[in-house]
Amino acid sequence: MKAVVMREQQLLVDDIPAPVPGLGEVLxxxxxxxxxGSDLHMFHHCEHVLGNFKRGHIPVDFDARKDVVFGHEYCAEVLDHGPGSDKKIKVGTRVCSLPFVITPSRFDHIGYSNQYPGGYGEQMVLSEQMLIPVPGDLPAEIAALAEPLTVAAHAVNRAQLQGDEVPVVIGCGPIGLAVIAALKSRGIGPIVAADFSPARRALAEKLGADVVVNPAEQSPYQSWLDVAAPPGYEINSPFALFGLGTQPQPCVVFECVGLPGLIQQAIQNAPPRSRIIVVGVCMETDQIEPLIGIGKEANLHFSFGYTGEEFTQTLYALADGKLDGAPMITGRVKLDGVAEAFRALASPEDQAKVMITFD
Incomplete structure (x- = not known):
């Protein structure tokens, strides 16, 4: 089969052996x-990412000296069943799946594995127990958004929203946009979103952000004050610090950039008792001032991955129109355009979510 292979720090289109389904697997x-974005991180910082996973006992690992085929946000069609499959999902069925293969002896993340090539190739082997049939006539590229949108849904679930919060989304890249879509689908708002890029601010508006700001011109926390706080509320006053007098709507900050300093910035500038959900993947050592976080009773949560139930719910929300992720897709390429797409994605003015198509 043809696939885009990460080999010797390059992305190359090559013919490689098609995968063969094993016990309980499907082709x-x-x-x-x-x-x-994780693919870009892995491509540019592979050893660093794998080293951090190892130190954190996160079971995502592969030999970077050998070929790797990325791709874990996919929609596919069943071609064949491996031995021991129950064959409940018939050949020809369109499916999505959690990108994991889990057995008593090993764990593989599809797309970050030497053994299990991902969706940057014409064929994949998936675990039968992870398959979710695509509902109705949902287009394949929209179904493929289920994975990143579920990452966002899980982050929103981590925030334990009660319905009266005013969220602030810092960063309107693909995950920030997905968080905005997830919040909008649940009726949470008004949503404040911030990004330096005019193109991504425009996408944030399309996906449902109510107040969109350029942080070079205005603090997103000032914008939050404008829509969430009663008249006379002073975010840095002793009354705010100790919860005295009329209080604002609760603040929930979704940090979706992943650059050093942004967690501290949220702790320092958000109102007391804010919930801060860290979704952006920072590739460097970061630093926070615990004293400020303690004084303001900040609630800091990190979000990673999702559950099977969340994945299924997201896929069905896309199918029934409760969740609209289509504006996230800003470009489409074939396999021979993937390397250029990686370069384009380095500039926020060019692309947000690029979809690889095979028809």
């Missing part, structure tokens, strides 16, 4: 696959 044809 599928890739229909669409999104390029994830």
């Amino acid at each position: 599928v044809k890739t229909l669409a696959c999104g390029i994830c």
Whole structure:
């Protein structure tokens, strides 16, 4: 099969052996696959990422000296069943799946594995127990958005929203946009979103942000004050610090950039007792001032991955129109355009979510 292979720090289109399904696995044809920000991180910082996973006992690992085929945001069609499969999902069925293969002896993350190529190739082997049939006639590229949108749904679930919060989304890249879409689908708002890029601010508006700001011109926390706080509320006053007098709506900050200093910035500038959900993947050592966080009773949560139930709920929300992720897709490429797409994704003015198509 043809695939985009990460080999010797390059992305190359090559013919490689097609995967063969093993016990309890299925062979599928890739229909669409999104390029994830995590793929860019892995391509540019592979050893650093794998080293951090190892130190954190996170079981994502592969040999970077050998070929790797990225791609974990996919929609596919079942071609064949491996031995021991129950074959409940018939050949020809379109499916999404959690990108994991879990056995008593090993864990593989599809797309970050030497053994399990991902959706940057024409075919994949998936675990039968992870498959979710695509509902109705949902287009393949929209179904492939289920994975990044579920990352956002999980982050929103981590925030334990009660419905009266005013969220602040810092960063309107693909995950920030997905968080905005998830919040909008649940009726949470008004949503304040911030990004330096005019193009991504425009996308944030399309996906449902109510107040969109350029942080070079105005603090997103000032924008939050304008829509969430009663007249006379002073965010840095002793009354605010100790919860005295009329209080604002609760603040929830979704940090979706992943650059050093942004967690501290949220702790320092958000109102007391804010919930801060860290979704952006920072590739460097960061620093916070615990004293400020303690004084303001900040609630700091990190979000990673999702559950099977969340994945299924997101896929069905896309199918029934409760969740609209289509504006996230800003470009489409074939396999021979993937390397250029990686370069384009380095500039926020060019692209947000690029989808690899195979038809």
